[in-house]
Amino acid sequence: MDGLEEEVEGEVSDPRRRFAEECRDRRELYPDRRLNQGQLARMLRTSRATVSRLETCRGSIPPDLPPLLDQVFSTDGLFKRLYEEIVAQSFPAQYRRGVALEREAIVVRQWSPTVVPGLLQTADYARTLLRGGAPRASEEEIKANVSARLARQDILRREAPPDVRVVLCESVIRRQIGSRDIMRGQLAALLTHGAKAAVRIQVLPLDAEAHLFIAGGARFLTGPNHMTVVCVEAYRTVAIIEDPEHVREALRAYDGLTGEALPTRESARLIRGQMEALT
Structure with missing residues (x-):
């Protein structure tokens, strides 16, 4: 696994789907006001396209985003834990x-x-x-x-x-x-x-x-x-x-x-x- 053997599977894992759903739901139910993807992107210091990919299970998740999502949504490590499950299942x-x-x-x-x-x-x-x-x-x-x-x-x-x-x-x-x-x-x-x-x-x-x-x-x-x-x-x-x-x-x-x-x-x-x- 450290040399040439790794190969990411094409099928989207359940933790990946839950990550997407949690991101979308918590954005739409954000306290005080519903956030759109652009607003969340500015809070995460990333692009709207990246947030869109997160919520539609497209592409890999930038490793710096899960802890930022936990910070923005006050989710006590939820996104970090889901991300670790996604990484494990990507092998x-x-x-x-x-x-x-x-x-x-x-x-x-x-x-x-x-x-x-x-x-x-x-x-x-x-x-x-x-x-x-x-x-x-x-x-x-x-x-x-x-x-x-x-x-x-x-x-x-x-x-x-x-x-x-x-x-x-x-x-x-x-x-x-x-x-x-x-x-x-x-x-x-x-x-x-x-x-x-x-x-x-x-x-x-x-x-x-x-x-x-x-x-x-x-x-x-x-x-x-x-x-x-x-x-x-x-x-x-x-x-x-x-x-x-x-x-x-x-x-x-x-x-x-x-x-x-x-x-x-x-x-x-x-x-x-x-x-x-x-x-």
């Missing part, structure tokens, strides 16, 4: 549970041997990956897929974000995805993310020993109940491992990766050096 069915678990996680651990994980991708980097995975997709489809992927990053902007622990194979930062400018921007974003208190990024050197996950990536999602599941993804498939013994084995392997990986400061220096080499 193919096999990925939805993983997205939902990620949204609720208090700890996200990830090992990535090939690309920067979706939680840390820039729009340009994500667009390049998605375009490579779907060369026949329209620009509108690619735009929607990019928006869905970037919306996953909303969890990092919460007042209490999850702890995020990422180990990247050194090849991830050395493999140029897209132009030099795109890759340089992605490496700069990694440094910005890595400077946050809740995020730790480590790089596993190319000469590291073989390990359990050498053939593919894995995400470890720990929920509010402190139970952890492991998501292992391949081409258009995802397996969610919940068996406690297998989860413990996977976590031990991940702990081994963090021990073999460069410390965070050395990892940041390596990332910065690769970024500067692209100037």
Whole structure:
């Protein structure tokens, strides 16, 4: 799901319809006076056409609008919650549970041997990956897929974000995805993310020993109940491992990766050096 596999489904989901209906109803029943689309657009600092698309389920929802709608209509997070449901359902069915678990996680651990994980991708980097995975997709489809992927990053902007622990194979930062400018921007974003208190990024050197996950990536999602599941993804498939013994084995392997990986400061220096080499 972090590389080439994402694909937004064409069918409008129920949360999307409810989002549209709530927006229209609350606009028309606004206290004191009924708002038209233009008036609401001015309150949201957007265009009337955007409000029209929101209310007719056309196109993707700009991620900055749900909290503004909650503010304008005093809806205590209703539009934000609906938006999160829409994002989760915009992924193919096999990925939805993983997205939902990620949204609720208090700890996200990830090992990535090939690309920067979706939680840390820039729009340009994500667009390049998605375009490579779907060369026949329209620009509108690619735009929607990019928006869905970037919306996953909303969890990092919460007042209490999850702890995020990422180990990247050194090849991830050395493999140029897209132009030099795109890759340089992605490496700069990694440094910005890595400077946050809740995020730790480590790089596993190319000469590291073989390990359990050498053939593919894995995400470890720990929920509010402190139970952890492991998501292992391949081409258009995802397996969610919940068996406690297998989860413990996977976590031990991940702990081994963090021990073999460069410390965070050395990892940041390596990332910065690769970024500067692209100037």
